[in-house]
Amino acid sequence: MKAPNNGWWRGGVIYQIYPRSYQDSNGDGIGDLPGITRRLDHIAALGADGIWLSPFFKSPMKDFGYDISDYNDVDPMFGTLADFKVLVDRAHALGLKVMIDQVYSHTADVHPWFVESRSSRTNDKADWYVWADPLDDGNPPNNWLSIFGGSAWQWDTRRRQYYLHNFLTSQPDLNFHCPQVQEAVLASVKFWCEFGVDGYRLDVVNFYFHDRQLRNNPGRGMPDGSDPAVSPVNPYAWQWHHHDKSQPENLPFLQRLRALIDEYPDTTMVGEIGDDDGLARVAEYTGGGDKLHMAYCFDLLGEPHGAPYLHGVFTRFNQVVGSGWPCWAITNHDIPRVATRWGGANPSMGLLRAAVALQLSLRGTACIYQGDELGLPEADVAFEDLQDPYGITMWPEYKGRDGCRTPMAWDSKAADLGFGGAAVNARPWLPVAQSHRALAVDVQGADPQSLLSHYQQLLRWRRGVPALIHGEMTLLSVHPQVLAYLRSHQGERVLCAFNLSDQPVTWDATTAGVVSAVLGDSGAQGAALQGSQVRFDPWGVLFARLV
Template sequence: MALKHVDSHPAKTTAPNDGWWRGGVIYQIYPRSYQDSNGDGIGDLPGITQRLEHIAHLGADAIWLSPFFRSPMKDFGYDISDYCDVDPMFGTLDDFRTLVARAHALGLKVMIDQVYSHTSDQHPWFVESRASRANPKADWYVWADPLHDGNPPNNWLSVFGGSSWQWDTRRRQYYLHNFLTSQPDLNFHNPDVQEAVLASVKFWLDIGVDGYRLDVVNMYFHDQRLRSNPGRGEPDGSDGAVPATNPYGWQWHQFDKSQPENLAFLQRLRALVDAYPNTTMVGEIGDDDGLARVAEYTRDGDKLHMAYCFDLLGEAHDAPFLHRVLTRFNEVVGSGWPCWAITNHDIARVATRWGGAHPPAALLRAAAALQLSLRGSSCIYQGDELGLPEAEIAFEDLQDPYGIAMWPEFKGRDGCRTPMPWDSTDPRLGFGSARPWLPAAESHRALAVDRQEADGTSLLHFYRQLLAWRRGQPALIHGDMHLLPVHDQVLAYVREHAGERVLCAFNFSGTPASYVLPAGTGTPTPLDGSGVSGASADAAGLHFAPWGVVFARLT
C-alpha cells in the first residue's frame, strides 16, 4: 500500500494520555496460533476477534498482536513486505478494523507489533535498492564493499547464525542482515528511511491502534564506520537472549546495535505517537546490558514509554539470581519504566524453562505473582494463563528456520508457538477444522481452556483472581520498589505508594523456607484475595511451603 499521501510529521501538540499502560497488563497474541476461523490451518484476525472475551475475562488491559502484515513468511511475519496492509492469510484491513472495534467494546487496548530494523527482501524498497548503486533507494539499506580479499567488511554476526553480511551479485556489494538473509536491514542513517517508517506508524494510528510493540528496537542504527565487534569468549547462554550453541553470543555487540543515533529517532517516534490520545509503545531490547538499555530508552518521558529485555527469559530463576537482576534494575532505572516478560513467542515456555518436565503448580503461581508485582508493566504470552509446557516438535514438523539451522542442540521457537488449546475434546484442541500449521500439542490437552474453566482451582482461575485483586492494589501498580536482603531461597521486596506499603515475598525453591524480616520493616498482615498461598507470617518472620508466596500489608 502506497504511503505517499500520508503525512508523517508529528503534530506540534501532545494529546492527553491517561497512563493506562503504566502498570498495565498486556496479553500477547501470536496470530498464526490463536484461532483459525476459516479452516486453512492458520490462525487469523477473525479468529482472534472471536476469542477476545477470553482475554477481557482474564483481566488484561491490552492485546499485543504479533505481525499480521503482508509477508512472504520466511520468518513468519517478521519479514514484512508491506507495512500498511494485512496479509491475506490473516484477513483484510476491514477484519482488523472489526477486531479493533470489538476489543475497544470489551475495554481492551490494541497494540501492534512492527518490525522496523529490517524488511523482507521482497519489499519494493529493497527490490529497488538492490537493482543498482544509482537509484532513489540505493541507500535505503546497509550496503558495503568487500574487503580486498573479498570477505565481508567486518565480523558482525547474524542472530540466526553465520555472517550478517550477504553478497549481492547485482550491486557487487554486501548487504547487512541481522537475521535471515531474506531480512535486509534498513539504513536509518538515511532521513528518507526515517520518514517512510514514521509514515507507516501514522497509518495505523489513524486506523485506531492504541500503541506499538517495537521489535528489536535497539537495532535500528549501525556504526557508520562498520567497526568490528570485540570478542567476549564463549558464553553460557544463561541470559535467555541466545542459546549457548549460537556464536552470536561470542561477541560484545558494541557496533552493530544500540548506537547513540537511535535515541534521536526514538524521540521523533515518541512525538508522533504522543499526538494521539492514550497511546503507548513497548520496545524489545536485546543488548549486552539489557536493563541499562531499558532505562536509557524509557527515561525522561521522551522516547519509549516501556521496554523489556531478556533478563527473566533465561533458565535462571532462583532467589539470588532474581535479587541480582532487581538490584541492577534499581541501580539503573531512574525515571525509566520496564515491561516485564517471563516468556514470549521467541523463548521456551516458562513452565518448562523454570519447572522442567513436570513443573509444580505452585511454581507457576509464584512466577505469575512475581511478574505481576514487580515495578513496571507486564506482558503475558498466550497460554501463560494455562501453564502450558513447551511442546515437543519432531524435526520433520519444524517450521522455524532458526531451529532448523541450529538443530538438534537448539530446537528453535516452534515449541512455544503451537496452537492455543481451547477444547480438550476436539482432536485439534478447538483451534480449527483443518490440520494446523504446527501440530496441536497432546501435552496441552489436559490444560485446555474448557478443562480449566470447569476447575475452580486451576491456574486460569488463579490468573483471573490475581489480576482482579491487583487492580485494587495501587502500590503494586504505581509504587516504588525496595529490595529486602538477599536469601538463598526467598526473594522479598516492598512496594510503596501514597503511604501504603505492601510486602511481596516468594520462596523460589522446592523446599520449605523461613525468612526473618529486617528490623524496621514493619509488621506484616497478609492481604486476602490474591489467590496466593503456601506462606504465613508471625512475629518470628515469614514461613513458606515450597514455592509459597505471601502478599502482606506492612504497618
C-alpha cells in the same frame, strides 16, 4: 501538539497474541484476525488491559511475519483491513487496548523498497538499505554475524556489493542513517495511529542504526551459559556487539518517534531490546519521558530464576533505571515456555502460581504470553515438523521457537484442541501438543482451583491494590530461597515475598517491618505468618500490608 495520555500502560497488563496460533476461523490451519476477535472475551475475562498482536502484515512468511513486505496492509492469510477494524472495535468495546508489532529494523527482501534498492547503485532507494563493498580479498566488509547463523552480510550480484542482514538473508536491514527511511517509517506509524491502534510493540528496537564506519565487533570468547540472553551454541554470542546495534543515533530517532506517538491520546510503545547490557539499554531508552514508554530485555527470559539471581537482576535495574519504565515478561514467542524453562519436565503448579504473582507485583508493566495462563509446557516438536528457520539451522542443540508457538488449547475434547473450531479442513500449521489437552481452557475454566482461575483472581485483586500498580519498589536483603520487596504508594506499604524453591523455609518478616494484615484474597498460597516469622511451603507466596 501533545495529546493527553491516561497512562493505562503504566503498571498495566498486556496479553501477547501470536496470530498464527491463537484461533483459526476458516479451517486453513492458520490462525487469523476473525479468530482472535472471537476469543477476545477470554482475554477480557482474564483481566488484561490490552493486547499485543505479533505481525499480521503482508509478508512472504520466511520468518512468519517478522519479514514484512507491506507495512500498511494485512496479509490475506490473516484477513483484511476490515477484519482488523472489527477486531479493534470489539477490543475497545471490551475495554481492551490494541498494540501492534512493527518490525522497522529490516524488511522482507521482496519489499518494493528493497527490490528497487538492489536494482542498481543509482536508483532513488539505493541508500535505503545497508550496502557495503567487499574487502580486497572478496570477503564481507567486517566480522558482524547474523543471529540466525553465519555472516551478517549477503552478496548481491546486481550491485556487486554486500547487504546487511542481522537475521535471515531474506531480511535486509534498513539504513536508518538515510533520512528518507526515517520518514517512511514514521509515515507507517502515523497510518496505524490514524487507523485507531493504541500503541506499538517495536521489534529489536536497538537494531535500527549501525556503525557508519563498519568497525569490527570485539571478541568475547565462548560464553559460559550464565547469561540468559546468550546461547553458547550460537557464534553470535562470541562477540561484544558494540558496532552493529545500540548506536547513539538511535536515541534522536526514538525521540522523533515519541513526538509522533504523543500526538495521539492514550497511546504507548514498548520496545524489545537484545543487548550485551539489556537493563542499561531499557533504562536509557525509556528514561526522560521522551523516547519509549517502556521496554523489556531478556533477563527474566532465561533459565535462572532463583531468589539470589532475581535479586541481582532487580538490584542492577534499580541502580540504572532512573526515570525509566520496564515491561516484565517471563515468556514470549521467541523463548521456551516458562513452565518447562523454570519447571522442567514436570512443572509444579505452585511454581507457576508464584511466577505470575511475582511478575504482577513488580514495579513496571507485565506482559503475559498466550497460554501462560494455562501453564502450558513447551511442546516437543519433531524435526520433520519444524517451521522455524532458526531452529532448523541450530538443530539439535537449539530446537528453535516452534515449541512455544503451537496452537492454543481451547477444547480438550477436540482433535485439534479447538484451534480450528468447527471448520477443520487442514492440519494446523504446527502440530497441537497432546501435553496441552488436560490444560485446555474448557477444563481450567470449570475448575476454581485451576491456574487459569488463579490468574483471573490475581488480576482482579491487583486492580484494588494501588501500590502494586503505581508504587515504588524496595528490595529487602538477599536470601537463598526467599525474594522479598516492598511496594509503597501514598502511605500504603505492601510486602511481597516469594519462596522460589521446592523446599519449605522460615523467613524473618521483621526485615520488612510490622505486618498489619495478610492479604489473602489475592489467591496467594503456601505462606503462614507465625508472629514475626513466615513459614513458607515450597513455592509459597505472601502478600501483606505493613503498618
